[in-house]
Structures are given as structure tokens and as C-alpha cells.
Amino acid sequence: MSDANVRIPEEAKHRLAAIAAAEGLSLRAYLARLAETLLTPAERAERAEKAKAALTEWSGYAPTAAEERDLDSELDRRLAQVTGR
Structure with missing residues (x-):
């Protein structure tokens, strides 16, 4: 090497x-x-897609892109509140 x-x-x-x-x-x-x-960014994205597919198969929950954005915004808002940002 x-x-x-x-x-x-x-x-x-x-x-x-x-x-x-x-x-x-x-x-x-x-x-x-x-x-x-x-993990590289590509490896993380691949794992995230596999995890999302497994979760969807298991739970039947399949949020739309708009719902995901809303949930991400809410999470960002809560994290900002906790961290004081």
C-alpha cells in the first residue's frame, strides 16, 4: 500500500x-x-434509500416530498429552539 x-x-x-x-x-x-x-455521501444516500424502502414496506408509511419537507422544517425548527439558534 x-x-x-x-x-x-x-x-x-x-x-x-x-x-x-x-x-x-x-x-x-x-x-x-x-x-x-x-461512509461516502453516495454510500450514505444508498443506505438511506434502502432504509426508507424497508420502512415503507414494514409500515406502509410513504410521505410525499411535500410532507417530507414539512417534517424536515419542523425538525429544523425544534432543533433550533433547543440549541438556541
């Missing part, structure tokens, strides 16, 4: 190195493991 150089702020490097060390890993090994566990 070839290596790559990634430029990040020094503080971020030290923080990641401390987290890696606490888990008994080198920074290189920690970042490799992290990359394996995170």
Missing part, C-alpha cells in the same frame, strides 16, 4: 495522534481505520 501526504493544521494532527495513541494505534493506522468506517 502506498502512502499519501495530507496537510492539516498542526493542532488537528496532535489531537488525532492523541486519540490514536489512546486506542493503542499509530496515527497512520488510526486514519486508515477511520477511513474504512466512514
